[in-house]
Amino acid sequence: MRHAIEQNGPASVVLPPAARVGIGGPVGSGKTALIEALIPELQRRGVDLAVVTNDLVTREDAERLRRSGLIDPARVSAVEAGACRHTVIREDPTLNIAAGDDLEARFPGVELILFESGGDNLASTFSLDLVDWWIFVIDVAGGGDIPRKRGPGPMRCDLLVVNKIDLAPYVGVELAPMLAEAIQVRGNRPVIATNARSGVGIREVADAILAAVLFGV
Ligand SMILES: Nc1nc2c(ncn2[C@@H]2O[C@H](COP(=O)(O)OP(=O)(O)O)[C@@H](O)[C@H]2O)c(=O)[nH]1
């Protein structure tokens, strides 16, 4: 999909850096499930992909993705964030930047690196030193009032994903007002409703990522 810039003949092909996209949100909202659904959708469109996960003291999410058969396991890197999950994506993202640089060095031509945060509260945000663009994932089962709480994550992200829409009838949440409120508090910035397990909304999320970071729209 991406074209290399040739300088002085093919011996010195310079590839542009990969686009870096953050995926944050509370523990269990479906960040890894979203990545599992996005990988085949983005690969189908010819995007050269890699993933960095952040866990507290384990490598659970990275191991899950490596076992999934969806992506070359070597293209999944794990950062162990320690006690402060948001620190490594915001205050001091050095470990994540290094993980992204390492993937770019090992896979020349990689176009897009997804960074999954360790799972935090509604206050977690990404540093723009680390990512070009970021998604925040909340889920319907966490309560229909989450958008109204105006947390920095749901407010400041480039794209808000409201996941687990299939659970709305079981947890007493009315989806339409929840989505309307999310759009309203975000000043009409993008909100996409998904079911990461069945694939509802995944095409739209892939469209948004590609439009924002690979086509520079
Ligand atoms: N019903 C339903 N379950 C989901 C959905 N997305 C994720 N899950 C489940 O929610 C749990 C947490 O998902 P996970 O991706 O690990 O969340 P993370 O901690 O944000 O990475 C898992 O059991 C998933 O199978 C969804 O859209 N609908």
Ligand SMILES: [Mg+2]
């Ligand atoms: Mg996860």
